[in-house]
Amino acid sequence: MSTLTIFGGNSLLGQHVINAAIDSKKFGTLRVWNFHSKPEIRLESNNNPETSVEYFNGFESIERIVEGVNAVINVHDCHDFSVKPNVVEMEEHNVYFIQKLLDACEKGDVRSLVHLSSIFLQCTSLFPNVNSRELKPLTSKFVPFKPYVDTKRRAEDLLMNHHSDLQIVIGRCGGIYGEGDVASPICDAIYLSDKLGYLPILGDRGGVYQVKVFLRGYRRQGWARAQISL
Numbered sequence: 051m052s053t054l055t056i057f058g059g060n061s062l063l064g065q066h067v068i069n070a071a072i073d074s075k076k077f078g079t080l081r082v083w084n085f086h087s088k089p090e091i092r093l094e095s096n097n098n099p100e101t102s103v104e105y106f107n108g109f110e111s112i113e114r115i116v117e118g119v120n121a122v123i124n125v126h127d128c129h130d131f132s133v134k135p136n137v138v139e140m141e142e143h144n145v146y147f148i149q150k151l152l153d154a155c156e157k158g159d160v161r162s163l164v165h166l167s168s169i170f171l172q173c174t175s176l177f178p179n180v181n182s183r184e185l186k187p188l189t190s191k192f193v194p195f196k197p198y199v200d201t202k203r204r205a206e207d208l209l210m211n212h213h214s215d216l217q218i219v220i221g222r223c224g225g226i227y228g229e230g231d232v233a234s235p236i237c238d239a240i241y242l243s244d245k246l247g248y249l250p251i252l253g254d255r256g257g258v259y260q261v262k263v264f265l266r267g268y269r270r271q272g273w274a275r276a277q278i279s280l
Contacts, residue, residue: 051078053119057151058126059083059105060090063166063223065230067123072099081106081115085126085143092230109147113154122155124148125166129198137197144201148208155216162217165209168202169224170194184222 054071058064059082071077072095082089083106106115116122128143130136148165155163172184174192193199209218227234243249 051076052121053077053079053081055081055083055115055119055122057083057122057124058166060087061125061127062226062228062231062234063125065090065093066228067125068103069093069095072101075101077101079104081119083107083111083115083126085109092232109150112150113157116151116154116158116160118158120161121164122151122160122162123164124151127166127168128201129168129195131195131198135195135197137201140198140201144198145204145208148205152208152212152216156214160216162219163209164219164221165205167206167220167222168199169222170199171203171206171222 054077056064056067056071059068064082068080068082071080079102081104086107089105126143126147128140130140151163154160170193172188173194174188174190175194176192187203206220209220212218225234227236231237239249
């Protein structure tokens with residue numbers, strides 16, 4: 051059976067990619083990479099898997115983890131949406147890391163690479179639907195989280211301009227939440243609701259930031275019912 055490499059295994063999406071790979075029973079071994087943190091297992095279904103899971107850390111292990119594998123899934127991402135974002139850190143993890151990964155994939159004769167990008171590359175802060183083609187870079191001055199978007203755009207450029215036999219798929223993903231979630235706006239909203247007794251209104255009520263979510267409300271100990279309006 052083949053080996054699958056997953057970058058960013060501690061992220062929410064990474065946890066579910068690991069779970070899906072184990073459930074597929076198509077892989078004899080999973081190699082899971084995180085930058086510097088210890089491996090986390092936040093999904094009950096990932097405990098005691100039948101598939102062998104090997105863990106790696108650090109940029110220096112990138113070549114070793116892709117050696118001899120056919121497919122690589124990268125969901126490693128660095129985002130800082132604060133007023134003064136750490137541009138250097140996003141540059142390192144969203145651009146420099148991708149170049150290192152591409153070089154390692156080419157050296158290791160990897161056949162396919164799936165890369166996590168961001169839906170923000172196709173959005174503006176005024177309205178999420180800009181009615182333009184994905185291949186056409188946005189020129190709007192209202193691009194949200196511009197330092198982050200700039201690094202993700204450059205990463206896409208590196209991937210699309212890479213000339214080799216490596217098959218590359220780029221997926222632009224929006225915000226996600228669900229089982230194993232510890233860091234999404236949904237978690238923040240439930241935390242505030244528990245702490246304050248009410249949920250503050252986010253946005254200007256004019257459509258800039260509105261979403262209504264019905265879920266089996268997240269709690270650290272499990273899921274209960276909750277209805278949240280942002």
